[in-house]
Amino acid sequence: MKAVVQRVIKANVTVEGEVISSIGKGLCVLIGISKDDTKKDMEYIARKLLSIRLFENDQGKKWHLSVKDKGYEILCISQFTLYHVLKGNKLDFHNAMAAEKSEAYYKEFLDLIRVQYQADLIKDGKFGEYMQVNIQNDGPVTIELQSPQQKKNVSDLQSDDV
Structure with a gap:
């Protein structure tokens, strides 16, 4: 599982000209699901997403708060x-991951982060739809998270290619 995480001032998702989700300050996260992903991959990305320190504290210290x-x-x-x-x-x-399987996996991921955080602060796009994602990146700050199993698979491929 992969996540491209962008620290944003604001972001929204539009489908057919209608804004379906929007947030203020926070994170805009693009989620990629591999055909080999498991519950452990989901749990890893959820934990990292909620705990990675991308924000400054009240004293202005950067990279201090999640x-x-x-x-x-x-x-x-x-x-x-x-x-x-x-x-x-x-x-x-x-x-x-195939669309029919990945939709259930993605919804389970959303449920997991809603339970671990605050459900009303977690928004999402519309699965399988053509969307426009508008962000105002803050910094800019963009990072990639990748679950350990996927990192292992990538390094296996790289060593096989040598």
Whole structure:
């Protein structure tokens, strides 16, 4: 499982010209789900997302507080393209979890972070829809989280290619 996390001043998701979700200060998170992801991958990303220190404290010390510490919002958007493979110039998505299975997995992930944080502060896009995501990145700060199992799979592939 992968997450591209952006610290934002504000963000929203629009579908067919209608804003369906919006947040103020917090995190906008693009979620990629691999065909090999397990509950452990989900739990790892949820834990990291809620505890990673991307915000400053009241004394101005940077990289000191998490989204949970600050009580900020999170906007999650499912994005299967994070598990692309380039074949020449063509994108291949065979490493992404199939849509029917990934929708349930993604909803379970949202439920998990809602239980571990505050349900009303977790927003999301519309699974499987063509969306426009508007963000005002703060910093800019953008990081990638990857579950340990996926890191292992990537390093295995790299060592096999040598």
